[in-house]
Amino acid sequence: MPPVAPKFLEALLTRPVAVLGDGVSGKGVLALLARIGADATVYDARAAQLTPEAAGRHLLAVFSPGFPPDHPWLVRVRSAGVMDIGELDFASLFWRGRVVAVTGTNGKTTLVEFLTHALQAAGHTARAAGNIGTPFSRVAAESDGSPSEIAVCEVSSFQAETLRFFRAEALLWTNFAEDHLERHASMEAYFRAKCALATRAARVFAGSSVRKLGPEFLRILQNSGPRASWIETAGLPPDPRLAGTVFESYPQRENFVLAASWWKAANLDPESLARAARSFRLGRHRLARVAELRGVGYWNDSKATNFHAVEAALGRFASPVLLIAGGKPKGGDLAGFVARIAPKVRHAFLIGETGPALAAALASAGVAHTASGTIESAVRGAAKAARAGDQVLLSPGFASFDQFRGYADRGEQFEAIVGTLGVEGTTAEPIPNPVQTT
Numbered sequence: 001m002p003p004v005a006p007k008f009l010e011a012l013l014t015r016p017v018a019v020l021g022d023g024v025s026g027k028g029v030l031a032l033l034a035r036i037g038a039d040a041t042v043y044d045a046r047a048a049q050l051t052p053e054a055a056g057r058h059l060l061a062v063f064s065p066g067f068p069p070d071h072p073w074l075v076r077v078r079s080a081g082v083m084d085i086g087e088l089d090f091a092s093l094f095w096r097g098r099v100v101a102v103t104g105t106n107g108k109t110t111l112v113e114f115l116t117h118a119l120q121a122a123g124h125t126a127r128a129a130g131n132i133g134t135p136f137s138r139v140a141a142e143s144d145g146s147p148s149e150i151a152v153c154e155v156s157s158f159q160a161e162t163l164r165f166f167r168a169e170a171l172l173w174t175n176f177a178e179d180h181l182e183r184h185a186s187m188e189a190y191f192r193a194k195c196a197l198a199t200r201a202a203r204v205f206a207g208s209s210v211r212k213l214g215p216e217f218l219r220i221l222q223n224s225g226p227r228a229s230w231i232e233t234a235g236l237p238p239d240p241r242l243a244g245t246v247f248e249s250y251p252q253r254e255n256f257v258l259a260a261s262w263w264k265a266a267n268l269d270p271e272s273l274a275r276a277a278r279s280f281r282l283g284r285h286r287l288a289r290v291a292e293l294r295g296v297g298y299w300n301d302s303k304a305t306n307f308h309a310v311e312a313a314l315g316r317f318a319s320p321v322l323l324i325a326g327g328k329p330k331g332g333d334l335a336g337f338v339a340r341i342a343p344k345v346r347h348a349f350l351i352g353e354t355g356p357a358l359a360a361a362l363a364s365a366g367v368a369h370t371a372s373g374t375i376e377s378a379v380r381g382a383a384k385a386a387r388a389g390d391q392v393l394l395s396p397g398f399a400s401f402d403q404f405r406g407y408a409d410r411g412e413q414f415e416a417i418v419g420t421l422g423v424e425g426t427t428a429e430p431i432p433n434p435v436q437t438t
Contacts, residue, residue, distance in 0.1 A: 002035050004095035012060040012083060013038045013420065020073055021064030025087040029062045032091060035141040042071065055080040062090045065131070065158040068183060088159045090137035091129075092166040097149030099167065101130075103160065103197055104174025105208070105307045111174060111255045112154045113283060115339070118259065119150055122268065130154040134389035157190055158183065160197035160350030169199035170265070172258045175209040175233075177308030183329040198228075205261045207233040207254055227267075233257045241274040246282050251312040253349065285411035286312050287395070291418050295388030298418045301395040302411030304329065305325045307337040310397040320346035322382040324375070327352040327398030334358070334384040337397070338365050347385055349378035353402045375403070375410065379417040 005013060013036075019029050020236045023047035033040045041058070043050040050073045055061075061077040061084045077084050085093075092099070100115065102108045112128050119126035125146065128212040129139040130153040138275075139151055151169070176191065184190040198204050211230045233254040242248045247256035256277060263273045282288065285302040292298070303311045305327070314321065323345045334354075338361040350358050355371055363370040372378035382392045404410040 001097075002037075003032065003140055003143065003145065005036055005038075006093050007258070009060070009093065015039075015057065015059045016041045018043060018050065018055070018058040018061040018077065019034070019326060020044075020050065020061055020067055021068070025064035025066075025135045025137070028137035028141070029087055029090065032094060032137040032141040036094070048077060048164070052076055052080065055082060058082050060085070060120075061281065062087055065156060068158075069162055079296050085164070086154065086159060086162045088130060088136050088153070089163050089165050091140045094140045095136070095143065095151060096145050096147050097125075097151060098147070098169055099151050099153055101153045101155050101166075101168035101171045101197060101201055103157075103171065103194055105153045105306060106141055106304075106312065107174040107251060108151040108154050109257050110252065110282060110286065111172060111259060112152050113258055114255060114276070114280050115172075115262075115419045116152045117280050118263070119152070119280065120272050120371065122272045122278045123148055126150040126152055128152050128154070131156040131159060131371070140348045155197050156240065157193035161193035163196055163200055166197075166200050168201040168260050170203045170205065172196055172262055173198070173204060173206040173210055174205050174258060175308070176255060177209065177306070182329065203262075203265065205217070205231050205258055205265075206226040207231055207258055209234075225247060229261065230260055231261045242277055245277045246280060247277050250315070252282075267295060285408055287316065290415050291422070293383075293422050295390075295420075296386040297391045299393045299395075300411045300414055301393060302400070302407045302414060304395040305399050305407060306396060307332060307340075307397055308350075310337075310395045313393065313395040314341055315346040317344065317391055317393070319391075320344055321393045322386055324351065324378045324382060324399050325374075326354045326358055326398045327400055328402040329354050330399055332364075334337045335361050335364065338362055338367070342367050346390075347382075347383050351378050351396070351403065352396050352398065375413055376417050379414060381420075383421050 015032055016039040019026050019040050019042045022042050026042060030040055055076045056154055059082060061082050063084060067074060074084055082308050102112050109132050112132050116126045116128040125148060127139045128134060129136040129151045132154040136153055143149060184193060206228055244372055246252045260273055287299055287301040289297050290300045304310050304313055325348055342365040345367055348362055348367060349372045350369060351372055352376060359369055359371050372381050386392055400407045400410045
């Protein structure tokens with residue numbers, strides 16, 4: 001049965017819908033509109049521009065999460081009396097099943113993947129959706145309309161800040177740390193965006209780092225109205241059921257604890273979740289050792305696009321690593337970040353737009369570093385510097401879009417370059433100076 005538009009949208013769909021953004025989200029919206037038999041016109045900065053005249057030809061605009069609320073095109077459609085809805089919000093109007101939302105600074109993609117895997121293994125019809133890479137609109141377009149379907153929805157702060165219609169039976173909030181300050185004016189603004197999602201959920205399960213925020217932040221959450229359960233996700237004793245799984249240690253242990261809290265509240269069999277943990281495999285580019293050459297380990301953590309993720313990755317190593325870091329800036333306290341990671345980094349190899357700023361901060365912190373520029377130069381420089389027993393870690397801490405198509409492209413290039421090292425017989429060489437430029 002095709003999705004059915006709610007009554008208040010019917011009149012707005014009598015004209016073509018303006019779809020703002022021709023990326024993954026925009027294409028998902030087009031799929032949903034096609035399924036319900038509605039027409040659409042796509043506007044994208046690289047192709048068709050939304051002029052004031054064009055805006056006046058529509059009654060409804062659906063925008064991708066890359067559009068901030070004050071984007072000129074959104075201002076333009078509102079001025080023309082056009083209703084604007086974010087892609088995730090729009091999709092939710094057509095979804096007839098259950099929704100479990102997941103947010104957080106880090107870990108949310110893995111938690112979505114794990115919950116979807118566990119629900120499917122337990123016999124439920126579950127789909128991963130949202131910021132994970134499959135837009136909720138596409139999932140809604142492919143739905144059979146069954147109320148028993150479960151959408152496990154990863155929701156970013158970009159998606160959360162404009163929500164008006166989205167509803168979830170539960171929100172799992174993994175953690176909160178500095179991120180996306182290139183979009184949000186402050187940490188408080190970033191937190192308020194997350195809380196906009198919390199107001200759309202019947203229950204909130206929040207990890208330890210959310211509760212450890214200052215009282216002014218907690219008041220924002222408490223005033224948002226949901227029933228919150230504070231889940232202790234730090235300092236827990238070993239769980240024998242998780243031995244040998246990706247959830248055996250931190251940071252993934254936090255994801256399992258949050259999943260288990262919701263699982264229990266939903267009256268699902270706890271043993272089925274433990275079985276799912278034993279069969280679950282992490283997606284690529286998430287702190288995985290991809291090679292060992294001449295006693296040197298090479299680790300791909302390209303999905304680490306913020307400071308908190310890098311710190312979590314470094315916490316997995318007993319001794320300082322050779323770190324490859326840098327990329328497109330996202331705001332935040334760079335000096336504070338470098339000061340926190342300095343004891344865990346023997347030498348840093350810097351790439352991307354943030355390279356010069358990182359170099360200055362590392363110099364102030366007394367951390368040896370090389371301005372490599374490109375990822376190939378960084379990998380080869382780290383390989384020459386490494387000694388048996390060392391670990392070379394790609395954990396960039398920044399967005400990838402200055403030099404790559406995305407974090408996956410960055411990780412794949414890293415792995416491909418590492419793959420050539422064994423063929424070429426790279427040998428370890430000491431770095432002659434504590435700071436050098438290549």
